[in-house]
Amino acid sequence: MVDEAGARTPRIIHPLYIRVTHWVNAVAIFVMVLSGWRIYNASPLFHFEFPAGFTLGGWLAGALAWHFAAMWLLALNGIAYLAYCVVSGHFRRRFLPISLRRALDDIILASQGRLDHAPGRYNAAQRLLYVGVILAVIVAVLSGLAIWKPVQLQALTALMGGYESARRVHFFAMAAIVAFLIVHIGLAVAVKGVLAPMFTGRAEAPR
Amino acid sequence: MKPSRRASLSAFRPQITQLERRLFLKQGLSLGALSLLSGCTLKDDDAVDRLLFAMSRFNDKMQAALFDPSRLAPTYAEADVTAPFPFNAYYEEKDVPRIDGESYRLQLSGLIADKRPWSLEELRALPQSTQITRLVCVEGWSAIGKWRGVSFRHFLERIGADLTARYVGFKCADKYYSSIDTPSALHPQTLLALDFADAKFGYPLRLRIPTKLGFKNPKFIHEIFVTNDYAGGYWEDKGYNWFSGS
Numbered sequence: 001m002v003d004e005a006g007a008r009t010p011r012i013i014h015p016l017y018i019r020v021t022h023w024v025n026a027v028a029i030f031v032m033v034l035s036g037w038r039i040y041n042a043s044p045l046f047h048f049e050f051p052a053g054f055t056l057g058g059w060l061a062g063a064l065a066w067h068f069a070a071m072w073l074l075a076l077n078g079i080a081y082l083a084y085c086v087v088s089g090h091f092r093r094r095f096l097p098i099s100l101r102r103a104l105d106d107i108i109l110a111s112q113g114r115l116d117h118a119p120g121r122y123n124a125a126q127r128l129l130y131v132g133v134i135l136a137v138i139v140a141v142l143s144g145l146a147i148w149k150p151v152q153l154q155a156l157t158a159l160m161g162g163y164e165s166a167r168r169v170h171f172f173a174m175a176a177i178v179a180f181l182i183v184h185i186g187l188a189v190a191v192k193g194v195l196a197p198m199f200t201g202r203a204e205a206p207r
Numbered sequence: 208m209k210p211s212r213r214a215s216l217s218a219f220r221p222q223i224t225q226l227e228r229r230l231f232l233k234q235g236l237s238l239g240a241l242s243l244l245s246g247c248t249l250k251d252d253d254a255v256d257r258l259l260f261a262m263s264r265f266n267d268k269m270q271a272a273l274f275d276p277s278r279l280a281p282t283y284a285e286a287d288v289t290a291p292f293p294f295n296a297y298y299e300e301k302d303v304p305r306i307d308g309e310s311y312r313l314q315l316s317g318l319i320a321d322k323r324p325w326s327l328e329e330l331r332a333l334p335q336s337t338q339i340t341r342l343v344c345v346e347g348w349s350a351i352g353k354w355r356g357v358s359f360r361h362f363l364e365r366i367g368a369d370l371t372a373r374y375v376g377f378k379c380a381d382k383y384y385s386s387i388d389t390p391s392a393l394h395p396q397t398l399l400a401l402d403f404a405d406a407k408f409g410y411p412l413r414l415r416i417p418t419k420l421g422f423k424n425p426k427f428i429h430e431i432f433v434t435n436d437y438a439g440g441y442w443e444d445k446g447y448n449w450f451s452g453s
C-alpha cells in the first residue's frame with residue numbers, strides 16, 4: 001500500500017503489541033501441539049500414533065507437565081491479544097468484513113499469481129483463515145478445559161457432548177490449527193516480504 | 208483403546224526405572240524442542256525442569272481453588288456401565304496381590320484418634336452407598352463403573368481423624384501409595400469401596416474418588432494415614448501432577 005507521502009518512509013504495519021502476542025502464541029501453540037501429540041499417544045483415539053520424535057515431553061508425565069504449563073501462556077496471551085483486538089479496533093480494521101465469496105475469489109487470484117499482497121492489509125482469504133484459527137484455538141481451549149475438569153466444569157463438558165466427545169472436539173481443534181499452520185507458515189515463507197515485518201513491524205520499501 | 212494401549216502406563220516402566228525424579232524431563236527435550244526453546248532462555252535443562260515442577264505445584268493450588276466441595280460428579284445408569292472394565296496398574300494383571308479377606312485388617316496411623324484396625328466385617332457394618340460414575344484415566348481414556356462401600360467422610364469422622372490436617376494418605380498391598388487433599392477426601396462421593404466389578408480392581412478395599420483421575424484411586428489399601436506432611440504418591444513422585452482433580 002503506497003501512502004500519500006510517496007512511501008519512502010518505512011511504516012509500522014504490525015503494532016508491537018500484535019507482534020509480541022503473535023510470537024508468544026506461536027511458541028505456546030507449538031508446545032501445546034507437540035506435547036499434546038505425546039499425550040494422545042498414551043491412549044490413541046484413532047488407529048495411528050504420532051511419531052515419538054515429533055513430540056515433546058519424552059513420556060506421558062513429561063508431556064502433561066509441558067501441556068499444563070504452556071496452557072497458561074496460551075490462555076493468558078490469547079486473552080491479552082483478543083482484548084487488544086477488540087478494544088483498539090484492530091479486529092474491525094484488519095479482519096472485517098469477512099466474506100467467503102471474496103475469500104474464494106482471492107484464492108483463485110492467488111493461484112494464478114495475480115493476488116497483490118499489500119503490506120498491512122489482509123486479503124479476504126487471510127481474514128477468513130485468521131478468524132478461523134482464532135476460533136479453532138478458542139474451541140481447543142474450551143474442549144481442553146472440558147476434559148481437564150469434567151466434574152468441576154461439567155456444564156462445559158456437557159456442552160461438548162460429554163467427556164469422550166470433548167476429547168474428539170479437542171483433537172479436531174488441534175487438527176484444524178495444524179492445517180492452518182501448514183498453509184500459514186508455508187505462505188509466510190513463500191510470499192516475499194511478509195515474514196520480516198512480523199518481527200520488525202515495518203513494511204519493506206514499496207515496490 | 209485396545210488392551211495393549213490400556214496397559215501403556217506399565218509399558219513405560221522400563222523407562223521409568225531409569226529415570227530419576229529430577230531427571231525425567233531432560234530426556235523429554237527432543238532435539239526439535241531444544242531448537243525451539245533455544246531462543247527463549249530456557250536452554251538449560253535444569254531450569255526447564257524446575258520451571259515445569261513449579262508450574263505443576265502452581266496447578267495444584269489452582270485446582271484446589273477450583274475444587275467445589277459440594278459439586279457432584281455426574282452419575283450414570285446401570286446400563287451405561289463399561290463392560291469389561293479396563294484393568295490398569297503399574298504391573299500386569301497376573302501380578303495383582305491376592306489378599307485373604309478373613310485375616311485382613313485395615314491399619315490406621317497418623318493424626319487419627321482411634322487407630323484400632325478394622326476388619327472387613329466391621330467395615331461392612333457401616334452404612335453403605337452405591338455410585339455409578341465415570342473414571343477418567345490420566346492417559347485420556349475413561350470408563351463408567353459401579354462401586355459400593357462406606358462414605359469416606361463418614362469413616363474419617365468415625366475414627367476421629369483430624370479433619371483440619373492437610374493430607375490423607377494410602378498404602379497398598381501392591382506397594383502402590385498415594386495421597387489426597389482433605390477437602391477432596393471429605394467430598395460426599397468419595398467412597399471406601401468394598402464391592403466392585405472384580406477382585407482385581409482392588410480387593411478387599413479401594414478408594415473411589417470421582418473428583419480425581421484414576422491413579423488417585425488407590426486399590427488393595429492396607430493402611431490409611433492422616434498427616435500435615437506432603438506424602439506424594441507412586442506416580443506423583445515420578446512427575447505426575449499431585450492434585451490431579453477432575
Ligand code: HEM
Pocket residue numbers: 018022025026029030094120121122126130131133134137177181184185188194195196198
Ligand atoms: C512459525 C510459526 C509462524 C509464522 C512464521 C507466522 C507468520 C506470520 C506472519 C508473517 C504474519 C503476518 C502476515 C501478513 O502480514 O500478511 C502472521 C500473522 C498472523 N498469524 Fe502467524 N505465524 C506463525 C504462527 C502462528 C500461529 C501458531 C498462529 C495461531 C494459531 C498464528 C496466527 C496468526 C494470526 C491470527 C495473524 C494475524 C495477526 C493480526 O494481525 O492480528 N500464527 N503470522
